[in-house]
Amino acid sequence: xxxxxxxxxxxxxxxxxxxxxxxxxxxxxxxxxxxxxxxxxxxxxxxxxxxxxxxxxxxxxxxxxxxxxxxxxxxxxxxxxxxxxxxxxxxxxxxxxxxxxxxxxxxxxxxxxxxxxxxxxxxxxxxxxxxxxxxxxxxxxxxxxxxxxxxxxxxxxxxxxxxxxxxxxxxxxxxxxxxxxxxxxxxxxxxxxxxxxxxxxxxxxxxxxxxxxxxxxxxx
Amino acid sequence: xxxxxxxxxxxxxxx
Numbered sequence: 001x002x003x004x005x006x007x008x009x010x011x012x013x014x015x016x017x018x019x020x021x022x023x024x025x026x027x028x029x030x031x032x033x034x035x036x037x038x039x040x041x042x043x044x045x046x047x048x049x050x051x052x053x054x055x056x057x058x059x060x061x062x063x064x065x066x067x068x069x070x071x072x073x074x075x076x077x078x079x080x081x082x083x084x085x086x087x088x089x090x091x092x093x094x095x096x097x098x099x100x101x102x103x104x105x106x107x108x109x110x111x112x113x114x115x116x117x118x119x120x121x122x123x124x125x126x127x128x129x130x131x132x133x134x135x136x137x138x139x140x141x142x143x144x145x146x147x148x149x150x151x152x153x154x155x156x157x158x159x160x161x162x163x164x165x166x167x168x169x170x171x172x173x174x175x176x177x178x179x180x181x182x183x184x185x186x187x188x189x190x191x192x193x194x195x196x197x198x199x200x201x202x203x204x205x206x207x208x209x210x211x212x213x214x215x216x217x218x219x220x
Numbered sequence: 221x222x223x224x225x226x227x228x229x230x231x232x233x234x235x
Contacts, residue, residue, distance in 0.1 A: 039230065042227065
């Protein structure tokens with residue numbers, strides 16, 4: 001219940017109507033959207049029960065490792081009702097053709113693979129919010145100071161998922177495990193996204209906001 | 221951690 005209540009509000013992409021359509025415009029829109037979502041995701045993390053009790057440096061390490069996984073998982077969940085399209089925002093839905101012109105076809109395909117995995121499982125909102133918190137707590141940062149405290153957070157979120165499945169999916173005792181088993185694909189997809197946006201950053205043609213840049217640099 | 225000023229600030233400040 002707390003995780004459902006912590007969910008951030010929706011964000012609109014609002015592509016600049018003054019700019020002509022181009023790959024740069026699409027990427028600028030996405031980077032701006034990501035930056036605004038990141039601010040919300042940091043507030044969200046602070047509302048995960050137990051997260052704010054971690055020391056500040058461990059909170060930073062978890063977010064520095066998992067920020068893109070959180071963004072990708074949110075896009076994947078929003079895209080569940082849309083066949084073959086990614087819902088970056090309600091006003092920014094991208095099909096393969098648009099992804100191709102933005103140079104994002106490979107990433108588009110990778111995220112859609114994740115979407116189809118969750119669609120086939122009929123991922124529910126309660127599972128999505130819990131899985132997202134697990135992805136954050138389980139981000140495998142190499143810089144954790146209080147390993148036991150982070151383990152405690154992982155355990156309590158894992159327990160929440162098991163409790164939910166026990167009540168709502170008695171018919172499939174392996175459902176929690178199946179959900180956890182999607183996390184490697186999420187990590188792989190997120191790593192792909194980070195690599196792609198790092199190369200866009202090096203190109204220097206797309207303006208990026210400071211928080212997005214700061215976190216991209218954390219993953220290099 | 222020095223380099224991550226914005227993240228640090230956002231975590232320290234209120235929601």
